[in-house]
Structures are given as C-alpha cells and as structure tokens.
Amino acid sequence: MLAEARSRGYGLLGNLLLRGLTTESLPRLRQTPLAGLVPEDADLDRLAAAHHRLLSMEIHPYASLFLTEDPAGCIDPIRDAARAAGFHIDAASARPDHLGIGLLLLSFLSGATADALADNKTDITAQTEALAQSFLSSWLIPWLAPLRAAVSAHDDGLWASVIATAAALAEDHWDGSGSLTLPESAPLLEASRTDLRAIATFLLTPCRCGVYLSRADIGGLARGVSVPRGFGSRQQELTNLLRTSAEYGELGALMHRLDGLMARRSEEMTSAFAGVWQARIEEARGVVQTIRRAVEAQPHSNS
Numbered sequence: 001m002l003a004e005a006r007s008r009g010y011g012l013l014g015n016l017l018l019r020g021l022t023t024e025s026l027p028r029l030r031q032t033p034l035a036g037l038v039p040e041d042a043d044l045d046r047l048a049a050a051h052h053r054l055l056s057m058e059i060h061p062y063a064s065l066f067l068t069e070d071p072a073g074c075i076d077p078i079r080d081a082a083r084a085a086g087f088h089i090d091a092a093s094a095r096p097d098h099l100g101i102g103l104l105l106l107s108f109l110s111g112a113t114a115d116a117l118a119d120n121k122t123d124i125t126a127q128t129e130a131l132a133q134s135f136l137s138s139w140l141i142p143w144l145a146p147l148r149a150a151v152s153a154h155d156d157g158l159w160a161s162v163i164a165t166a167a168a169l170a171e172d173h174w175d176g177s178g179s180l181t182l183p184e185s186a187p188l189l190e191a192s193r194t195d196l197r198a199i200a201t202f203l204l205t206p207c208r209c210g211v212y213l214s215r216a217d218i219g220g221l222a223r224g225v226s227v228p229r230g231f232g233s234r235q236q237e238l239t240n241l242l243r244t245s246a247e248y249g250e251l252g253a254l255m256h257r258l259d260g261l262m263a264r265r266s267e268e269m270t271s272a273f274a275g276v277w278q279a280r281i282e283e284a285r286g287v288v289q290t291i292r293r294a295v296e297a298q299p300h301s302n303s
Contacts, residue, residue, distance in 0.1 A: 003117060006173055007110035013166045014103030017061065018093055020051035021158070034165065037158045047158070054159050058214040059150050061163075063097040066143035066206045068183060071097070078102070078139050085109055085131050099147070102140045103166055106132055106173070137178030140170055143206075145271040150212040152268055167271050180273040182207045182280055196246070200238040202287070203258070210281030211265045213238065224257045225250040246295075255292035259285055 012028050021029065021044060029035060038047070055061055064074035078096045082089050087108045089096050109132040116124035144167045151160050185208050206212045218237050222229040227248045230240040245254040266281045 001114055001117065003110045003114035006169065007107045007114060009169050010103045010107035010110060010166075013162055013169070014100045014107060016162050017055065017100035017103065017166070018098065020048045034158065034161055037161055050155075050157075051159060054151070054155055058154055058216055059147070059212060061099040061147060062095060063099075063102070063139055063143055064095075066146055066212065068207060069205055074139065078135075081105070081131070081135050081139065085112075085128075085135075097139070099140075099163070099166070102135070103170075105135060106140070106170070109135070110173075132173070133175050133177060136170060136174040141174055141178075141272050142180040144170070145269040145274040145277045146206050146210065146212055146265070148271055149265045149268040150214065153265065154214065154216060171272055174272070180276045182276060185280065185283060196242040197235075197239050199291070200235055200242060202284075204234055204238060207280075209262070209284035209287075210277050210279075211262055211284075213261075217261065221254060221257055221261070225253045227254075252292050252295040255288050255295065259288045259292070262288065 012025065012032070015025055016029070019025070021038065021042075023044065026038070026042070026044070029038060062071075062074075063078065064071035068074055074097045075095060078101075079089065082096065082101075082105055085105065085108065087105050089101055089105075094101055109128050112128040113125055113132070116122075116128060148160075148163055148167055151163050154160075203209050204213055213234070215234055215237065218229055218234065218241060222241050225245055225248075227241065227244045227250055229237045229244070231237070232240070241254070242251065245251040262281050262285050266278045269277055
C-alpha cells in the first residue's frame, strides 16, 4: 500500500536526519537503494561525525532559516500543524522546523492514512491526507531547492542522497497545490547607510539572497582572495571577511567569487519552486555585481 510505504520511507529518512546512522537504522537502510552508499564494514562513528559536521556545523536544515527572517514565523505554525494532526514533537530531539521532524510528521500522517484506508474510513483518509498536503505545500516543499543545492555543494555521498531521496518522496506525495512567495527583499544598497555588517546579514539570509552560505563557503571565499576571516559565528566571519577584503583591496575579487558561487547554486536547483529561488538569486547577484563595480571604479583598486 502506497500510504504505508510512504510512512516507512518518511520515518527512516526523518530519523536518519535527526540522529544519523545508528545500529537500529542501518538494517533498514540496507533494504533501500541507499544501501550502496554505506560499505559493509562502515564505521558508524565516522559516519556520525560526518552527519554532525554537515547538518549541525555547516548546514542547518531548519525551515525558518530558509523561509523567513523571523524564526517564530515558521516554528509556531509548524507546531500548530503538528498539534492539529495529533503528532507530538519531542522538544529534546530538535526544533519543530527541522526537516527530520517534518518528515516524521508526514510519516505519522501517512501511517494514519494507511490505517484509515485499511478500515475503509474515507472521512479520516480525506482528513489526514488534507493535513499532509497542507504541510507539504506550506512548510516542507518550499525550501527543498536551496537546501538541496547547499548540501550537494558540501557532500556527494550518503547525506546528500538522503536529502535528495526525501525531496523525491515528498514531491511525489505532494499534489502540486500552493505557491511560494518569499518575503519582499528590501533594497539593500538604497538604504541611507549600508555597512558591511548589513551586507553580511543580507548574504546570510536565504529568503533575501536565495542561497545558504555555510562556514565552509565563507572559508573557501576567504582562501580564494587570500585574506583572513577570523573566528566566531557565520555573521562575524563573513563581516570580518568583507572588512579585511576591503582593507586588502580585494573586495572586488571577493564579490566576483561570491557571484560565481551564487550562479553555481542557482544552476544546481532542481526541486519544486526552484524558479522562485533562482529569481531571488538573480536579484541578489545584481547587488553583488553593483558592489563589485563600485569597488572597481574607485581609484587604487587592486581588483
């Protein structure tokens, strides 16, 4: 039964994203097309470290980080959707807007649909499927494109495949309803005073610039122009990088590299609503290119 298979798939993928590969989930993974990505003598500790590094240190798979500048704008509605479905979110596991939690909610709803179908309870079937479609269209499908693009840039193995499989499962389940409208992007360079920290904030807010920049991305940009980025949060590191690049006369070169990174992320987007995200990236690239041209027009520019 399709609903039952979906429930199992969502459940496995959700637990993998939340907890990594464990002795409990490994036998189940061995029964899926993902099995070939994990050797028979797999070192679970090493896989756990890779999971932590990618999905806790580099890329944070939370809807609120992609869809809004206000986390409560996602977290509260997702918590309400779970409550309406009768699904309990374990606060100790992760925030409600974590992709893994969303997949477990869909597993729960698909399981309820399977049970209702088995009992020929058409009213419950319609109710649970309506809840699933509402959640898919509002809180899961819309941010898969930039998440997949970011993860694929950092991993070409198990975890990129887990997220790609989750996206494929969700998009196959989704009925295509709903739309995505990103928050209106404020005209950054038209502000009376745009400092480097404001530019860093813009570039670290996916709903404004279209991409997710990780610490590794910031480090790669820094190495590309041979300037230090210092230490601290992503915000601090990127602000430092912008400042030191300006001091070293490399801000134009940094903007050139950043423009290239954004173009590559745009090309890598294949999931639903990719066009919306690509349009936002093009807007942000216009900002980056404007900064580059302004820097290069200044006397004594090294770029």
